[in-house]
Amino acid sequence: MGYRLSKDGLNAVLAEFSRHYKLYAPHRFPYQGEHSDTDSIRYAEVKTVDEIELGEKSSHTFKEALIPISETLFFFTEDNIKESDPVHTGAIIFLRSCDLHAVKRLDEIYLNNGADDYYYKRLRNNVKFVLLGCSSPFENCFCVDMGTNIINEYDASLDVRDGQYYVDCKASDWNSLFQNHAEEILDVVPSHVDKTPTRVSLPDTNTIDTVTVIKSSMWDEYDSRCIACGRCNCSCPTCTCFTMQDIFYTDNGRVGERRRVWASCMVDKFTDVAGGGSYRNRYGERMRFKVLHKVVDFKQRFGYQMCVGCGRCDDVCPEYISFSHAVNKLSKLSKEGRKQ
Amino acid sequence: MDINTKNLKKNAFRVTKVRGYTASRVRIPGGHLNAEILEKVADIARKYGNGTVHITSRQGFEIPGIPFELIPKINEELQPIIDMLEINQPVRGEGYSASGTRNIVACIGNRVCPYACYDTTAFAKRIEKAVFPHDLHFKIALTGCPNDCAKVRMHDFGIMGMTMPVYDPSRCVSCGACEKYCRRKSVQAIEMVNERPVRNEEKCIGCGECVLNCPTRAWTRGEGADKRYRLTLFGRTGKRNPRLGEDFIKWVDEDSIIKIILNTYDYVAKYIDKDAPGGKEHIGYIVDRTGFEEYKKWALKGVNLPPGAVVYNPLYWKGIKYTEMTL
Known part of the structure; x- marks a missing residue:
C-alpha cells in the first residue's frame, strides 16, 4: 500500500516505531568532518525525520547497526564469562538501494557461509528496512552497472517531494499505522536511478586469467599512490572482516573483555600471522587483493558481485584513488589477456 | 616641494628613495581578496605609478612610482578597494587613516587548506574591525594550525588554530593512524593502550593530525563552532633583539584574544617611550622594561577566559641580543 504523509504524520509513525525499535538513518553531524568547519554524514540513531539526512550520501554506512565497529562479545573474570548485551534488540534501518543490496552480502558471509555468526544473528534477527529512494545519482555512484539500483524487497520505502513524504509499505503489520497518519492513499513506487555518470565495466569472472592479472604491472602505481589508511574499507557496506582483541583491564589484569x-585489508598488520610472517606488504598488492575480492573472488564463490557500486570508497579516498577506475583497468586487462 | 612626511606615512604612503615619488600601501586584512581588487590595483599602478606592484611581506600591495601630487587622486581611486574590503575609515575618500597597526596577516586557512583549524581570513577581518585604524605599531598574524606557515611567532600577537580532539572508542578500529601521524608529524602525544589511543592532554598541541587521519570519525573536532587558539606574544624581527613569540595562552577563544589585544593598546599608550624614534617602539621592548607581570595585569583586565584555557606563567623570551654580543 502507498501513502502520502505530512512531516507531522511521518514523525508520528516514527514515534510509534521508536517504541519498539531503534531507528538508524544517515544523519548530519555538524563540524564533525575530517576538516574544520565541515560536517560528517554517517549513521546515527534518530527519532524524527528532520534528523535524517536525505540530501547527501553518507560517508559511512548502515553496516554499523549490524556489525558494530567495535563490539564487546563477552567479559571475563577469573572463573566466569558474561556475554555482552546486544546494542539493540530490534532496529529499523533507513538505507538506499545499493546498501540494501549490501545486506544480502553481509548475510551471505555471516549466516550462509558455514555456521551462523551468533553475534551477527542477534542483531540481524529483528531488523526491518526502509528503502530511501534515489531521484538522482551522487558523485561516484555506479549502482546501475552493478545491478543494485533497484530492489523490491523492503519493509517500506521513503521518498520526499515538495515537503511531502511518499511511502510504499510492504510490511503488512505497518499498514494500519501508516493509514492512520496518511494524508492520502495512493500508489507509490520508490524512485531509483537508471543511469550514473560513473560507468563500470566488469571483468568476466569465468574467463579471467588470474595469473596474468596478479602479475600485471597495473597495480604498481598504487604502491606509491595509496597511503594504506583504510578509509575505503571503513566506508564500504560490504566489507566484513574483523579482528579479535582480548583486553585485560589495567586496574586488574585478571579480568577483561x-x-x-573491524579490520581493513589495506591497513598494516592485516596479513600478519603467527611466527612473524606478513604478506601483501606493498600497497599495490593490497589494492589488487581488495579489487579482485570485490569483483572476482566473491562472484566466483557465491555467484553474484560483492561490490554494490555505492562509490563511497572513491568518495572518501584522500589520495583520489578510484576503485571504479581500477575495475575498468582490470576489465580492459582481462579482455586483452584473452585475446592473446 | 613641501610635504608633511608624518601625515603622508599616516595616510599609508611612503617616502621612497626616489625623490618626489611615493608608494601607496594597500592593506588586505587576512590576505584573501576578490580578484576585482587585483584589477583595481593594476589600474592604479598603470595609470599613476610606474606600472609595477610589489606584493608586500605583510600581504598587502605597494604601488610605487606615484608622484606626490597625485596622492588625493590615488585616495579617490583606493575608495572602492577600501569599500570592498570593509576597512574602517573615519572620512570617506581620504584613503587610509592610519598605518601604525599593520595589515593583519593570515595563512590561507580552512577556505582552502585541509590542515587549517579555522577560517583565518574571517578572524583576521574581525580583528581588523576591532583594532584599525590605530597609529601604534602593532603586528598581528594568524595561522591555521601549528605548522605556522604564516610565521606568527615573529609577530606581536601570533594566533594559531587549535583543534580539540574528541575520541569515541565505540568507533575505533585500532588502525593506529592517529598514533602514527602524531608520532611522525607532530608531538607524540598519543600512545596505544589496550589497542586504543590515549591522548596526553598536556602534550597535545591541537594540530588535528589524529582527526585528519582517522578513517572512522572516532576522532572528531570537539570545538565545533567555538574555535580555540594558541596565542603567542611579542615575537619580533629587527635590529636589536629579534626573537620568537612565546606561548601566552592555549585553548583561548576569539573574544578573549580581541580583548587582550585591545587592552594592550591601553598598556602601550601608558608605557611607550615618549621619545621613541618616529613614535614607534615594538611592544616587546616595552614589556622588557615594565616586566611581564605588569603587562599581564593590563592584558587580562576584564578578560573572561573560557573553560579549558591554559595561561602560561612565567614567560621568558630568548632570541639574539646584538647589544650584548661579544665575538
Missing part, C-alpha cells in the same frame, strides 16, 4: 573490531 573480548571484543571484535
Whole structure:
C-alpha cells in the first residue's frame, strides 16, 4: 500500500516505531568532518525525520547497526564469562538501494557461509528496512552497472517531494499505522536511478586469467599512490572482516573483555600471522587483493558481485584513488589477456 | 616641494628613495581578496605609478612610482578597494587613516587548506574591525594550525588554530593512524593502550593530525563552532633583539584574544617611550622594561577566559641580543 504523509504524520509513525525499535538513518553531524568547519554524514540513531539526512550520501554506512565497529562479545573474570548485551534488540534501518543490496552480502558471509555468526544473528534477527529512494545519482555512484539500483524487497520505502513524504509499505503489520497518519492513499513506487555518470565495466569472472592479472604491472602505481589508511574499507557496506582483541583491564589484569573490531585489508598488520610472517606488504598488492575480492573472488564463490557500486570508497579516498577506475583497468586487462 | 612626511606615512604612503615619488600601501586584512581588487590595483599602478606592484611581506600591495601630487587622486581611486574590503575609515575618500597597526596577516586557512583549524581570513577581518585604524605599531598574524606557515611567532600577537580532539572508542578500529601521524608529524602525544589511543592532554598541541587521519570519525573536532587558539606574544624581527613569540595562552577563544589585544593598546599608550624614534617602539621592548607581570595585569583586565584555557606563567623570551654580543 502507498501513502502520502505530512512531516507531522511521518514523525508520528516514527514515534510509534521508536517504541519498539531503534531507528538508524544517515544523519548530519555538524563540524564533525575530517576538516574544520565541515560536517560528517554517517549513521546515527534518530527519532524524527528532520534528523535524517536525505540530501547527501553518507560517508559511512548502515553496516554499523549490524556489525558494530567495535563490539564487546563477552567479559571475563577469573572463573566466569558474561556475554555482552546486544546494542539493540530490534532496529529499523533507513538505507538506499545499493546498501540494501549490501545486506544480502553481509548475510551471505555471516549466516550462509558455514555456521551462523551468533553475534551477527542477534542483531540481524529483528531488523526491518526502509528503502530511501534515489531521484538522482551522487558523485561516484555506479549502482546501475552493478545491478543494485533497484530492489523490491523492503519493509517500506521513503521518498520526499515538495515537503511531502511518499511511502510504499510492504510490511503488512505497518499498514494500519501508516493509514492512520496518511494524508492520502495512493500508489507509490520508490524512485531509483537508471543511469550514473560513473560507468563500470566488469571483468568476466569465468574467463579471467588470474595469473596474468596478479602479475600485471597495473597495480604498481598504487604502491606509491595509496597511503594504506583504510578509509575505503571503513566506508564500504560490504566489507566484513574483523579482528579479535582480548583486553585485560589495567586496574586488574585478571579480568577483561573480548571484543571484535573491524579490520581493513589495506591497513598494516592485516596479513600478519603467527611466527612473524606478513604478506601483501606493498600497497599495490593490497589494492589488487581488495579489487579482485570485490569483483572476482566473491562472484566466483557465491555467484553474484560483492561490490554494490555505492562509490563511497572513491568518495572518501584522500589520495583520489578510484576503485571504479581500477575495475575498468582490470576489465580492459582481462579482455586483452584473452585475446592473446 | 613641501610635504608633511608624518601625515603622508599616516595616510599609508611612503617616502621612497626616489625623490618626489611615493608608494601607496594597500592593506588586505587576512590576505584573501576578490580578484576585482587585483584589477583595481593594476589600474592604479598603470595609470599613476610606474606600472609595477610589489606584493608586500605583510600581504598587502605597494604601488610605487606615484608622484606626490597625485596622492588625493590615488585616495579617490583606493575608495572602492577600501569599500570592498570593509576597512574602517573615519572620512570617506581620504584613503587610509592610519598605518601604525599593520595589515593583519593570515595563512590561507580552512577556505582552502585541509590542515587549517579555522577560517583565518574571517578572524583576521574581525580583528581588523576591532583594532584599525590605530597609529601604534602593532603586528598581528594568524595561522591555521601549528605548522605556522604564516610565521606568527615573529609577530606581536601570533594566533594559531587549535583543534580539540574528541575520541569515541565505540568507533575505533585500532588502525593506529592517529598514533602514527602524531608520532611522525607532530608531538607524540598519543600512545596505544589496550589497542586504543590515549591522548596526553598536556602534550597535545591541537594540530588535528589524529582527526585528519582517522578513517572512522572516532576522532572528531570537539570545538565545533567555538574555535580555540594558541596565542603567542611579542615575537619580533629587527635590529636589536629579534626573537620568537612565546606561548601566552592555549585553548583561548576569539573574544578573549580581541580583548587582550585591545587592552594592550591601553598598556602601550601608558608605557611607550615618549621619545621613541618616529613614535614607534615594538611592544616587546616595552614589556622588557615594565616586566611581564605588569603587562599581564593590563592584558587580562576584564578578560573572561573560557573553560579549558591554559595561561602560561612565567614567560621568558630568548632570541639574539646584538647589544650584548661579544665575538
